[in-house]
Structures are given as structure tokens and as C-alpha cells.
Amino acid sequence: MFPPLTDFVALFGLDLVLCAGCLRLLSARGMDMRWKKAITLTCFLLLWFPVGAAHLPVLAYIRGVSSDLSVTLVVLACLGLRQRLSEHCVQHSRERTAVLTVVAVAALFLYPLALGWGDWDAYRPGWGAPGMWAILLFISLLAWARGLRLLPTIVGLALLAWTAGVLESTNLWDYLMDPWLSIFAISHCVRIASKKIPGWSDRAAPRVPSPSTPA
Secondary structure (H helix, E strand, C coil): CCCCCHHHHHHHHHHHHHHHHHHHHHHCCCCCCHHHHHHHHHHHHHHHCEEEECCHHEEEEHHHHHHCCCHHHHHHHHHHHHHHHHHHCCCCCHHHHHHHHHHHHHHHHHHHHHHHCCCCCHHHHCCCCCHHHHHHHHHHHHHHHHHCHHHHHHHHHHHHHHCCCCCCCCCCCHCCCCHHHHHHHHHHHHHHHHHHEEEEEECCCCCCCCCCCCC
């Protein structure tokens, strides 16, 4: 039986993200492109295989742990899949960094308040507050003026998905970001910042004694 639309979209997006992660690991190992494509396709199909007494796909059990993923994460995963499968640079690192920076800033603002570190409910605007739409419009126009196209595109897709109700959640925040994406975005920003701080890499790297220096 075909699953409901919300379940199918959630499982399909989760499958794409997992396959993108698998392909990224395979690419790091320098594997031949034909093997990478074959393994990724096999992973994509096997995750739909029904298991257990309820005959649910493997993805359903993973979804029980990961919850639904955001439109932003799925879009970034699709771009990563296309880039690695075609060996063609689809997105510039500047575009990707801009998206992850906005997500990281939003995560540092949203999740502490959601955990009760303030008196204001940060999730409330996600149910349709005009102020949140205005902020998203401002960020999108600012990114577009600076020559960034990926961020406004993702915001537009998230708004369309939220309007259509393709996920179980009715909160716009859940379409724009999720905890897994937030962790990745924050770690990415920390890694980028560490490269720009003078002396950070030298302090972080282990010191190897020269041959003339006694151990």
C-alpha cells in the first residue's frame, strides 16, 4: 500500500540525505565512479526494503530516531549528490557557506529559546507570523543582491512545501531547519572561522619534532 503523502515525502527526503552521506564517504575514499554509483543506488533501494513484523521500510525505523528532515537539508543533499555523481561543481562554496551561516545563526537563536532559556516562544512565529515572512523576505533579497541564488531558492521551496503541507509539521521552522542540519551548519562555521583566525591552525595541529631535535 502506498504511504500517505507526508510519510512518503519524509522517507524520500531521508533516503536522499542518507545516500548523499554515503556517497560523500565513498568519494573521500577515492573509489571509482562506477562503484560509487552502484553502491549509492543499492543503498537507495535497500532502505525501502520492508523489515520487521510490521513490514515497514528500513527508512521508517530510521525516521523514528531522526524525525523528519528539513527542506533545506534535503536540497543541500540533492545538490551534493548531483555534484559528486556528475563530477561537476553545481554550487559554489560561497553559496553553501551562506546558507549554512544563516542556519547556524538561526539555530543559536531558536534552540536555546525553545529549551526554555527565555520567556519568548521562538517557535510561535513559525505558525504564520507576518514578521517571520518579512524577515525571510529581507534575508532573501539581501542574498539576491549579493549574487547569492541558493539561499532565496531554498527559502522559496520551503515556503511552497509549508503551504502545501507536505510534511507532518505545520510549523515553518521545521521546513527551514532541523537539529541535524543545525549541528552540521555550526560545525561548518567553526571550521571556516578556524581557518581565518591567525595561528589557530598552527595551535590545533600537532607539533612534529624535526629530525635534528631530540625526541
